[in-house]
Amino acid sequence: MLIFEESRSGRRATAQAPKAAPEAEDIPAHLRRSARPGLPEVSEMQAVRHFTRLSQKNFSIDTHFYPLGSCTMKYNPRGCNTLAMLPGLLARHPLGPEAVGQGFLACMYELQEILKEVTGMKAVSLSPAAGAQGEFAGVAMIRAYHDARGDSARNEILVPDAAHGTNPATATMCGYKVKEIPTDKNGDVDLEALKLAVGPQTAGLMLTNPSTLGVFERRIEAIAKAVHEAGGLLYYDGANLNAILGKVRPGDMGFDVIHMNLHKTFSTPHGGGGPGAGPVGVSERLRPYLPVPMVGKNGNDYVWLTEKDCPDTMGRLSAFMGNAGVLLRAYIYARLLGREGMQRVAEYATLNANYLMKRLQEKGFDLAFPNRRATHEFIVTLKKQDKTLNASAMDFAKRLLDYGYHAPTTYFPLLVPECLLIEPTETEAKEELDGFVEAMAKILEEATSNVDILKEAPHTLPVRRLDDVRAARELDLAWSGTVG
Amino acid sequence: MPFIPHTDAEVREMLDAIGVSSIEDLFDEIPPNLRTRSLDGIPEGMSEQEIGRLMHQRAGQDGRPLCFIGAGAYEHHIPAAVWEITTRGEFYSAYTPYQAEASQGTLQLIYEFQTMMTRLTAMEVSNASLYDGASGLAEAILMAVRANRKSKSGRVLMPVSVHPHYRKTTDTIVRNQAISLVELPYDQQGGHVTPESLAQYEGEDITALVIAQPNFFGVLEEVDALTDWAHRNGILVIAVVNPTSLALLKPPGEWGETGADIVCGEGQPLGVPLSSGGPYFGFMCCKKEYVRQMPGRIVGRTLDRDGREGYTLTLQAREQHIRRSKATSNICTNQGLLVTAATIHMSLLGAEGLEHVAASCHANTRRLVELLTANDFVKPRFNRPYFHECALEFSIPLAGMTRSFTTHNLLPGYELEQEYPELKNHLLVCATETKTEADLQLYAEHLNRMLEEETKAGRPVQPKMA
Numbered sequence: 001m002l003i004f005e006e007s008r009s010g011r012r013a014t015a016q017a018p019k020a021a022p023e024a025e026d027i028p029a030h031l032r033r034s035a036r037p038g039l040p041e042v043s044e045m046q047a048v049r050h051f052t053r054l055s056q057k058n059f060s061i062d063t064h065f066y067p068l069g070s071c072t073m074k075y076n077p078r079g080c081n082t083l084a085m086l087p088g089l090l091a092r093h094p095l096g097p098e099a100v101g102q103g104f105l106a107c108m109y110e111l112q113e114i115l116k117e118v119t120g121m122k123a124v125s126l127s128p129a130a131g132a133q134g135e136f137a138g139v140a141m142i143r144a145y146h147d148a149r150g151d152s153a154r155n156e157i158l159v160p161d162a163a164h165g166t167n168p169a170t171a172t173m174c175g176y177k178v179k180e181i182p183t184d185k186n187g188d189v190d191l192e193a194l195k196l197a198v199g200p201q202t203a204g205l206m207l208t209n210p211s212t213l214g215v216f217e218r219r220i221e222a223i224a225k226a227v228h229e230a231g232g233l234l235y236y237d238g239a240n241l242n243a244i245l246g247k248v249r250p251g252d253m254g255f256d257v258i259h260m261n262l263h264k265t266f267s268t269p270h271g272g273g274g275p276g277a278g279p280v281g282v283s284e285r286l287r288p289y290l291p292v293p294m295v296g297k298n299g300n301d302y303v304w305l306t307e308k309d310c311p312d313t314m315g316r317l318s319a320f321m322g323n324a325g326v327l328l329r330a331y332i333y334a335r336l337l338g339r340e341g342m343q344r345v346a347e348y349a350t351l352n353a354n355y356l357m358k359r360l361q362e363k364g365f366d367l368a369f370p371n372r373r374a375t376h377e378f379i380v381t382l383k384k385q386d387k388t389l390n391a392s393a394m395d396f397a398k399r400l401l402d403y404g405y406h407a408p409t410t411y412f413p414l415l416v417p418e419c420l421l422i423e424p425t426e427t428e429a430k431e432e433l434d435g436f437v438e439a440m441a442k443i444l445e446e447a448t449s450n451v452d453i454l455k456e457a458p459h460t461l462p463v464r465r466l467d468d469v470r471a472a473r474e475l476d477l478a479w480s481g482t483v484g
Numbered sequence: 485m486p487f488i489p490h491t492d493a494e495v496r497e498m499l500d501a502i503g504v505s506s507i508e509d510l511f512d513e514i515p516p517n518l519r520t521r522s523l524d525g526i527p528e529g530m531s532e533q534e535i536g537r538l539m540h541q542r543a544g545q546d547g548r549p550l551c552f553i554g555a556g557a558y559e560h561h562i563p564a565a566v567w568e569i570t571t572r573g574e575f576y577s578a579y580t581p582y583q584a585e586a587s588q589g590t591l592q593l594i595y596e597f598q599t600m601m602t603r604l605t606a607m608e609v610s611n612a613s614l615y616d617g618a619s620g621l622a623e624a625i626l627m628a629v630r631a632n633r634k635s636k637s638g639r640v641l642m643p644v645s646v647h648p649h650y651r652k653t654t655d656t657i658v659r660n661q662a663i664s665l666v667e668l669p670y671d672q673q674g675g676h677v678t679p680e681s682l683a684q685y686e687g688e689d690i691t692a693l694v695i696a697q698p699n700f701f702g703v704l705e706e707v708d709a710l711t712d713w714a715h716r717n718g719i720l721v722i723a724v725v726n727p728t729s730l731a732l733l734k735p736p737g738e739w740g741e742t743g744a745d746i747v748c749g750e751g752q753p754l755g756v757p758l759s760s761g762g763p764y765f766g767f768m769c770c771k772k773e774y775v776r777q778m779p780g781r782i783v784g785r786t787l788d789r790d791g792r793e794g795y796t797l798t799l800q801a802r803e804q805h806i807r808r809s810k811a812t813s814n815i816c817t818n819q820g821l822l823v824t825a826a827t828i829h830m831s832l833l834g835a836e837g838l839e840h841v842a843a844s845c846h847a848n849t850r851r852l853v854e855l856l857t858a859n860d861f862v863k864p865r866f867n868r869p870y871f872h873e874c875a876l877e878f879s880i881p882l883a884g885m886t887r888s889f890t891t892h893n894l895l896p897g898y899e900l901e902q903e904y905p906e907l908k909n910h911l912l913v914c915a916t917e918t919k920t921e922a923d924l925q926l927y928a929e930h931l932n933r934m935l936e937e938e939t940k941a942g943r944p945v946q947p948k949m950a
Contacts, residue, residue: 003596003831016563017837018917022847024732027869031704033734036835037603047831048565051824055574057589062573068582075487076577079532085567088543093553094761096895097886100549103542104760117525129615129762132804132814136657143660166816168809175660178809216513247511248518263817267487271821272590273580273612273781275763291656307652315656319556319618319649319750320761332539338529341486348488350510355498373513401586409582412805429489430498456789461585463794471786471798475775477609478599 003040003050007483013044038483057462058272059406065432067356069377069409069421070164070212072242072264074349074428077333080267084328094320098303104324105302108295111331112279118342119241119258120251121281125290127322131239134259134278135170135206140314141257141282141289142204142233143174148289148312151231154203158232160189162213162413164239167206176203183415187215187369191222198230208237209253210244210375212413213368214353214421224254233257233286241265242425243350243376246343256283265345266330277326288312293321348426349376356424356433363441368416377423379416380408386418391447393418395454398465399446402458403439486529547893550923552852554873554914555700555898556617556647557761558728558753560841561918562825563832566755570825580781580817584796585788590820591795594783597827604730604830605723605747606737607769612781613818617750618650620766621694621724622657623779623813624748627770628692628720629663630777630812631745635718637689643668643677645699646724648903666690675703675866675875682713690717695744696724697733701900701912702849702873703866704733711740720745727767728753729871731838732846736769746770755829756822765819765826776802779813844917845872848924852915855928861935865910872916875900878909880938885931886911892930 024032042050059066066073092104112124128134139157146154157171161180168178179197182190189207198205205227209217217223227234236250236258242265250258262268262277270276282290292313294305307313321327337345353374360380361367368379385391397407397420409421424433446453458464490498495507504510511519530538551559570576574589581587581594594612601610614620625640642651642665655665666685671678676699693714697705707723714721723736723744736744752764770778776799784798804811833841849872856862856876865875878885882899889896897913904910915924 002592002599004599012834012836013563013832014837016561016832017840018844019840021840021843024843024846026850027704027732027846030708031706031734031869033730033732034738036839037600037606037730037735039600039603039833039835039838040831041834041836042831044563044565044832047828048569050831051569051593051828052572054589054593055569055572057587057592058574058578059583059586060574061577064586066579068579071579073577073579077487077532079536081571081576083536083539085571086539086543088546088548089539090757090759091548091551091559092546092760093551093559093758093895094557095553095555095898096549096551097890099890100546100895101760103545106542107539114526117523120520129619130815130817132816133615133619136814140656140660165804165806165808165811166814169804169807169811169814172809172811173657173661173814175662218513218515221515221518244514246523247520248514249520252518252520269576269821270579270817271819272575272578272587272593272824273820274817275615275765275819275821276817315659316649316652317619317656318616318653318762319647319764320616322761323615323763324760325763332535335527335530335535335538336486336532339523339526341529342523342526344485344488347507347510348485348490351490351495351498351502351507354502354504354510358502373510397583398585401583406586407583427487427489430494458585462588463585463792464788464790466584466788466794466796467786468796468798471784471796472801474786475609475772475798476785477595477775477782477798478602479595 002479003042004479004481004483006042006046006050007040009041009484011041011043040483064404064406065428065436066406067408067422067424068406069423070239072423072425074267074425076267076269077336080329080332083332084325089328102302105295107328107331109297109302111327112295114334115260115279115281118246119281120249121258122284123287123290124279124281125294126279126327127291127293127317128259128278128280129318129322130274130276131259131261131278132166132170133317134280135166136173137280137291137314137317138235138257138259139170139174141286144289144314145286146203154201156201157203158197158205160207162211162415163206163208164212167237187213187372188217188219189223191219194223195226198226198232202230202232204233204235206235206237208239210240214375214378215369215372216375220253240376243346245346247346257286262326262330267333268326268329275323275326277323277330289314291315291317345426352424352426352428352433353377356422359437360440363437364444368419377421380420380422381416382418385447389447389451391451391454393420396420396443399443399454399457400439402460405436405439550894552913552915552927553895553898555912556750557758559758559916559918560753562755562757562829565832566825566828569828570821575824576821581797588795591783593824593827595785595795597823598783600827600830601767601769604727605769606735607747608772609775610769611778612783613823614766614768614780615819616762616764616766618653619657620748620768621650622654624722624746624768625654625658625663625692627777627779628722628746631774632691632720635689635691637691638663639666639690641666641668641685641690641693643670643694645670645675645701646694646696647700674868675701676705676868677710679709686717690719692720692722694722694724698726698729698871701866701875702870704869704871707739711744715742723747725749726753727751728842728845731842745774751822751826754826756825763819763822765822777812779815781818841917848915848917848919849874852913852924855924856931859932859935873912873914876911876913878911882909882911885934888934889930894927894930
């Protein structure tokens with residue numbers, strides 16, 4: 001039932017708003033609202049019950065194993081949330097003077113320093129609100145760099161065909177044409193094709209490493225060389241940073257600009273689809289173009305750095321400083337882990353992925369790249385099961401829900417047919433991984449004996465498979481009824 | 485090892501299963517010369533108690549000044565239940581609802597949010613949110629350029645009375661897409677956009693007109709006249725609104741003859757704490773005819789195999805993971821957790837509660853203006869009605885005074901000169917429903933004492949003109 005349908009005219013949670021509405025006689029009638037908006041009228045307990053019950057219809061990390069590839073769904077420490085929501089931090093106005101923001105600014109400054117160190121970049125701006133905004137900032141900086149050198153004929157961004165959809169979409173938003181680079185049979189970028197593609201038109205290459213195929217790009221040095229020799233810059237999509245945290249740094253691999261997804265690698269909550277945070281880091285030559293605001297240090301005082309201090313900045317991406325509260329959670333997480341903890345992230349994420357990969361292979365599942373190490377994730381292809389048993393990746397995904405496991409990422413990357421992209425993360429225990437293997441094996445048995453169990457799945461959730469075609473054709477995007 | 489559950493025995497077992505002798509072997513595909521040597525710049529790990537102590541110290545260090553700054557972020561009461569429920573793990577630690585059957589909680593909540601936003605704005609459809617109000621305006625402008633097929637110019641009329649950070653953000657985001665932002669001045673008396681300033685664009689190819697209600701100065705625009713002028717000239721209207729104000733003010737869907745075409749704004753006043761500027765959320769609504777041009781996630785209601793109602797992400801063909809370089813935007817996530825808070829917040833307040841909040845903010849700011857201008861040195865800068873913010877002109881230098889207020893644990897407002905050099909010694913003040921009469925009096929007392937000191941010190945004080 002919708003909250004609107006629980007509404008009763010005249011009911012209210014009266015403790016939550018001023019008792020009366022003073023007359024606003026100075027506002028002329030033609031600028032005033034004539035009728036109240038049709039919002040629900042419910043008691044406080046009704047609202048609490050309604051939304052608590054809604055929450056119980058979700059899978060989440062706190063309740064389920066959530067091996068969603070490329071999303072790094074690891075445990076979000078509760079302490080990070082509690083400490084980021086201390087009253088003094090919540091009450092601080094974004095435009096309050098620096099003198100009454102030193103505690104907050106100190107956290108931001110130290111986070112910038114930690115991220116610089118762990119990525120090997122020379123400077124960091126925390127302001128992008130999400131990975132996609134970080135990508136935008138990064139490519140816009142590449143553009144600003146070429147423009148400042150009078151090298152404006154570069155009109156093309158290279159993107160491997162395995163890339164996230166945000167990469168080509170971002171390049172377009174920055175006014176670039178997109179050229180796709182193929183992948184070879186081992187999952188690496190096709191180096192020969194890349195060498196043929198680069199030239200005086202190349203502004204840069206956007207690369208995820210480890211790639212979305214769950215393998216480390218072994219020839220990264222040769223790739224960097226080819227792009228740099230053509231005068232292009234190298235962009236690092238930090239979607240998979242969790243796999244290499246503390247093991248190898250983008251700055252050392254030759255990247256000029258990177259974004260990090262703090263909601264992945266630094267374990268800030270995914271929140272049902274945001275908020276994220278997508279800080280960017282740069283090499284020395286891109287430093288002048290970083291987005292503002294940033295935090296600087298002047299003697300013992302922390303200060304904002306804005307357009308006035310950074311005249312060549314690529315600009316501002318939100319009204320204030322991006323998702324400040326998310327940045328605080330990432331800061332607290334980084335301090336909890338410390339130097340050693342950060343290296344262990346990559347180690348145990350990789351251990352879990354390789355173990356899970358091996359066990360699934362033993363149970364008869366085909367790997368997209370059986371001769372490669374898994375990074376923090378890997379791909380199973382169900383092409384064979386789809387062909388011989390009529391059991392698709394989607395069928396496996398939906399049946400997994402019945403077994404209490406959130407489905408892995410399905411049908412991405414687009415290169416591998418009937419794929420499941422599986423990322424267990426470092427925070428899962430061995431018995432959880434074993435349970436997942438058993439569920440997959442059981443589903444494979446079901447596919448052999450009675451595939452309809454898969455086709456009809458899920459069976460145990462609040463709804464069964466939904467009609468997406470109907471949703472798009474007969475658009476119902478808002479309730480049209482009248483509140484009681 | 486924080487947050488890693490493995491025992492030594494398990495690690496051994498897992499390595500044996502994989503067929504390697506150490507975890508280090510799993511990184512053998514990384515060229516050895518690239519391996520990280522040291523991370524000396526990163527401090528040692530802390531326990532929760534240790535970091536807790538540090539964070540309490542830092543949070544306390546900044547104090548809790550009495551805040552009269554608005555300028556795009558507003559302090560409101562937030563019911564305790566809002567964040568109690570929002571931070572339940574099932575909302576907090578879930579992801580984008582790609583697996584609809586396992587995400588009906590989040591999906592139904594977004595559908596309820598979309599419904600609430602269409603009702604508040606009197607528009608037909610809403611998306612599931614954008615990053616914030618400023619980037620939301622940039623997305624609205626990109627959307628208008630796609631939606632207004634009759635216009636070829638990509639010229640957008642942007643009043644300088646729109647939040648300066650919104651204008652800067654918009655410029656950053658649309659800069660490389662052949663769009664030009666044409667500045668519209670504000671009226672010197674009223675602080676609003678006048679018909680005279682629009683006259684020169686009559687009959688020209690303009691894609692969209694941005695109307696902020698209230699504008700950055702808190703001033704109310706003549707939205708009906710502006711909207712009708714735009715539509716007569718084939719121009720789409722983008723409304724930028726404060727959601728609290730909509731409980732009191734005419735919703736954009738009812739502006740002029742046919743209403744605004746796209747509505748966006750900052751959702752923070754709906755249950756989101758100030759928290760140094762984020763995370764907040766941008767909202768966006770539009771007329772149904774433009775829904776396929778709208779960026780961001782959208783949830784639709786549909787049926788499952790058994791004919792039961794359920795909710796799912798829809799119109800995904802617009803989005804980057806399907807359309808790649810031809811997507812409506814590169815946007816991937818929205819601000820789901822903040823939408824969760826806002827939906828619970830709106831449910832707890834209801835239309836009447838929101839109206840009480842809006843009217844109280846309005847009344848408190850009027851009262852504050854009355855108190856602060858009861859002297860010879862401060863007066864309102866503009867003469868038009870305002871919502872819950874007002875620009876005050878001081879006939880004495882502000883800089884020293886604002887510092888002095890800060891030492892008294894009070895933030896007196898936003899100095900407009902930072903973004904408007906012509907508005908030297910002007911303060912934008914805001915008093916929401918969180919302020920009591922005693923708070924307002926305290927502000928006035930401090931001000932009067934400072935004015936007295938200034939006059940006593942024999943500084944060149946110029947009394948305001950009548």
